[in-house]
Amino acid sequence: MAWQRVASFSEIGVDGVLGVDVNGSPIALYRLSNEVFATSGICTHALALLSDGFVEDGRIECPLHQGQFDIRSGKALCAPVTEDLRTYAVKLEGDDVFIDIERPAASAQVVANVAPDRKAADGVQAAEEDSKANTRKIVAMNTEPEPSLTKRYVWPVEGLTRIPDWVYTDQTIYEREIEKIFHGRTWNYVALECEVPKVGDFIRSNVGPTPVVVVRADDGSINVVENRCSHRAAEFCRELSGNVKEFVCPYHQWSYDLRGNLAGVPFRRGVNGKGGMPADFDNAQHGLHRLKVTTHRGVVFASYVRDMESFQDYLGPDVLKEFEATFDGRKPRLLGYYRHTLPGNWKLYHENLKDPYHATLLHTFLVTFGLLVAGNRSLMLADATGRHGVMASAKSERKSVSSDAKKEMRAYRDGMTLAEPRFMDFIEEFDSPWSVTMATIWPNLIIQREMNTLGVRQIVPTGPHEFIMKWTMFGFEGDDDEMIRHRLRQGNLMGPAGFLGLEDNEAIKFVQDGMQHVPGGQHLVKLDPAVAAGTSDSLISEASIRAMYQHWRAEMGL
Ligand code: FES
Numbered sequence: 001m002a003w004q005r006v007a008s009f010s011e012i013g014v015d016g017v018l019g020v021d022v023n024g025s026p027i028a029l030y031r032l033s034n035e036v037f038a039t040s041g042i043c044t045h046a047l048a049l050l051s052d053g054f055v056e057d058g059r060i061e062c063p064l065h066q067g068q069f070d071i072r073s074g075k076a077l078c079a080p081v082t083e084d085l086r087t088y089a090v091k092l093e094g095d096d097v098f099i100d101i102e103r104p105a106a107s108a109q110v111v112a113n114v115a116p117d118r119k120a121a122d123g124v125q126a127a128e129e130d131s132k133a134n135t136r137k138i139v140a141m142n143t144e145p146e147p148s149l150t151k152r153y154v155w156p157v158e159g160l161t162r163i164p165d166w167v168y169t170d171q172t173i174y175e176r177e178i179e180k181i182f183h184g185r186t187w188n189y190v191a192l193e194c195e196v197p198k199v200g201d202f203i204r205s206n207v208g209p210t211p212v213v214v215v216r217a218d219d220g221s222i223n224v225v226e227n228r229c230s231h232r233a234a235e236f237c238r239e240l241s242g243n244v245k246e247f248v249c250p251y252h253q254w255s256y257d258l259r260g261n262l263a264g265v266p267f268r269r270g271v272n273g274k275g276g277m278p279a280d281f282d283n284a285q286h287g288l289h290r291l292k293v294t295t296h297r298g299v300v301f302a303s304y305v306r307d308m309e310s311f312q313d314y315l316g317p318d319v320l321k322e323f324e325a326t327f328d329g330r331k332p333r334l335l336g337y338y339r340h341t342l343p344g345n346w347k348l349y350h351e352n353l354k355d356p357y358h359a360t361l362l363h364t365f366l367v368t369f370g371l372l373v374a375g376n377r378s379l380m381l382a383d384a385t386g387r388h389g390v391m392a393s394a395k396s397e398r399k400s401v402s403s404d405a406k407k408e409m410r411a412y413r414d415g416m417t418l419a420e421p422r423f424m425d426f427i428e429e430f431d432s433p434w435s436v437t438m439a440t441i442w443p444n445l446i447i448q449r450e451m452n453t454l455g456v457r458q459i460v461p462t463g464p465h466e467f468i469m470k471w472t473m474f475g476f477e478g479d480d481d482e483m484i485r486h487r488l489r490q491g492n493l494m495g496p497a498g499f500l501g502l503e504d505n506e507a508i509k510f511v512q513d514g515m516q517h518v519p520g521g522q523h524l525v526k527l528d529p530a531v532a533a534g535t536s537d538s539l540i541s542e543a544s545i546r547a548m549y550q551h552w553r554a555e556m557g558l
């Protein structure tokens with residue numbers, strides 16, 4: 001038993017409820033006459049705090065939807081609550097209230113959660129017996145373990161056609177994503193090789209929110225290390241990119257070689273025989289944290305997992321084929337960057353690119369200038385795991401759009417023309433039937449091939465409600481000046497104010513705004529019921545989003 005003092009008896013009003021935090025879990029304490037009871041502090045229905053509720057006749061009523069639970073047993077008493085509350089063992093010593101959230105005794109053992117100085121004889125006797133022989137005089141109303149995440153975060157019974165808002169808005173869920181996804185069994189995009197061509201070249205990047213440095217070492221290898229000094233955790237690399245012989249932390253000047261090994265510790269032996277590091281301090285044990293690295297066709301990925309499968313196996317054959325259609329063997333050449341913050345959850349960006357349904361309704365430019373027209377050849381591909389996807393379509397060759405198609409496409413605007421007609425030129429250069437592919441590579445990469453404008457977009461989450469988008473626009477070695485101009489010109493489609501990117505950024509904010517203030521909210525992903533989850537040949541589909549959440553739930557254990 002691990003008793004923890006959680007409150008004073010006098011803090012809990014008669015027939016009242018008090019919320020306390022025990023090891024990060026909200027717990028509700030109740031006082032019924034002179035007895036104290038404890039339950040999980042969160043309603044099993046919609047995550048409201050029970051400490052804001054009302055106590056009456058031995059029941060607690062949830063403040064949000066007025067579900068009721070029996071305080072002594074945790075039993076759910078009326079709709080909309082159906083699942084019982086956890087209850088915990090309670091004991092009182094003087095004015096101190098203790099609970100045990102680890103190993104509650106069986107309910108048969110009940111009854112000594114009575115304040116000794118209030119129900120004198122019984123209580124005192126109980127307390128004495130307790131200290132004597134470890135006998136049970138403790139309230140225990142529950143034999144089940146501590147409420148786990150799976151109890152707290154319950155997926156809607158409808159399954160993958162509904163997504164609860166907590167997936168996007170909850171800090172605990174976000175922290176678990178860092179651990180289970182970004183630091184879990186994934187290959188995370190960190191850079192293009194052409195950004196660190198020479199020995200000593202480095203560029204700062206991220207794996208999930210975690211800052212890393214991508215650096216080319218003397219042997220030509222690319223290393224990815226956490227941007228966190230082994231001494232006091234300082235983010236030692238301050239420049240976005242550059243060239244160095246070694247890294248020196250600004251704080252106490254610990255230095256590291258280009259592979260992240262600790263090279264020097266100032267005053268390691270102290271001064272005049274005093275101070276300094278212990279004699280057995282071993283530099284080899286205190287290098288920077290190094291990630292596993294792989295590259296494919298000039299693109300660099302890193303993983304926290306040592307025994308990751310190959311990148312090819314990670315993508316699966318269909319998505320790999322699309323990856324290699326864009327990175328077709330020519331050496332990528334850096335053209336420039338966009339970088340901006342989006343006020344939404346990071347997964348919404350994946351969803352946006354697994355949701356072709358929105359495109360003809362939201363994007364005026366896209367449909368008016370023929371990039372995506374109802375009836376164009378298209379595909380929404382998901383890999384076997386559901387985590388990666390590719391949205392693909394072939395540009396219309398037709399010069400005009402039929403009036404039927406126009407009716408379908410709400411975003412179509414007659415009469416808009418381009419002042420620069422070259423803007424929409426498509427120079428065939430890829431061995432692919434698609435003029436546009438948007439590949440979502442789990443968990444942090446979008447590969448954009450929109451005619452001749454090419455980019456990799458890196459998602460850097462900064463919390464449940466925000467992420468940074470880093471766009472690295474590229475062409476290929478061998479592009480002539482005219483092709484570079486063309487790619488740059490067409491690049492206006494993309495970025496924070498791009499002709500195509502702008503509306504998506506706004507829509508993501510609207511969704512996040514809509515989710516933040518309705519407790520217990522959930523929303524629909526029902527389109528295309530013929531495909532439960534996975535690849536669909538219809539653009540009017542959310543099957544890829546469902547596939548992604550199938551994978552997400554498995555990774556998160558939720
Ligand atoms: S924190 Fe880096 S040297 Fe002290």
Ligand SMILES: [Fe+2]
Nearest residue numbers: 352359363504
């Ligand atoms: Fe879009």
